[in-house]
Amino acid sequence: MELINIKSVNVRYKNGVNAIYDLSLKIKKGDFVFVIGGSGCGKSTFIKMLYREIKPNSGEIILGGLNVAKLRNSKVYKLRRKLGIVFQDYRLLPKLTVYENVAFALEVIGAKKSEIQVKTLKAIELVGLKSKTRMYPDQLSGGEQQRVAIARAIVNNPKLLLCDEPTGNLDPEKSMEIMKILDNINKTIGTTIIMATHDKEIVNKMKKRVIVLKDGHLVKDYEKGKYDDEIA
Numbered sequence: 001m002e003l004i005n006i007k008s009v010n011v012r013y014k015n016g017v018n019a020i021y022d023l024s025l026k027i028k029k030g031d032f033v034f035v036i037g038g039s040g041c042g043k044s045t046f047i048k049m050l051y052r053e054i055k056p057n058s059g060e061i062i063l064g065g066l067n068v069a070k071l072r073n074s075k076v077y078k079l080r081r082k083l084g085i086v087f088q089d090y091r092l093l094p095k096l097t098v099y100e101n102v103a104f105a106l107e108v109i110g111a112k113k114s115e116i117q118v119k120t121l122k123a124i125e126l127v128g129l130k131s132k133t134r135m136y137p138d139q140l141s142g143g144e145q146q147r148v149a150i151a152r153a154i155v156n157n158p159k160l161l162l163c164d165e166p167t168g169n170l171d172p173e174k175s176m177e178i179m180k181i182l183d184n185i186n187k188t189i190g191t192t193i194i195m196a197t198h199d200k201e202i203v204n205k206m207k208k209r210v211i212v213l214k215d216g217h218l219v220k221d222y223e224k225g226k227y228d229d230e231i232a
């Protein structure tokens, strides 16, 4: 079963830059997909169009039964509830504890207090931060902050987890810790994961599907991929 079906999508920014050209792609439920390519090839744009931060100029994106490209602004929340997002710079709320940062994602959608507590603690445990539940972001390392961001992104059990350079600010060891957590989420919960990265070592180690973008074009799609030296 496929979760995402992208058909002939084009994205052009207002300044005339074409960031995605005629891109067609299917992603199955439970897949783990890397989106790679050099700086400016369209990785972020690709991730952004999936959560409708950006609306394609043409083409179709069907995600979990929603027509993302045509979705009215007032209905975008329906899409956002199906997915979690992790960014390079964590984006935690500095005045909230680990627990509060994760719980916040459930509070804003009006979940019951009892449900919030159970799900929040479970998500924090899943990323290995049980002992840091009451700490604030500035008391945590970069790797730990990213783990909080992952817990927040998955706390409502989304079908899809989008990650835009999640290891971009981390050293190789911390990056691998993050990858183990993402792999575990993919394997045990079955969450579909799409991760934009230019981290060659990670892509080569994980042996997942790899989609290569170049100047906004999809140029390669490997089933169990590696990082092509030619695009680095």
Ligand code: ADP
Binding pocket: 013, 014, 015, 017, 018, 019, 037, 038, 039, 040, 041, 042, 043, 044, 045, 046
């Ligand atoms: P990557 O994530 O692979 O570095 P991006 O998706 O950020 O690539 O960018 C793809 C292309 O679109 C680049 O040429 C970039 O300069 C351009 N671009 C990105 N964001 C904008 C924007 N908001 N307005 C205009 N051009 C943009």
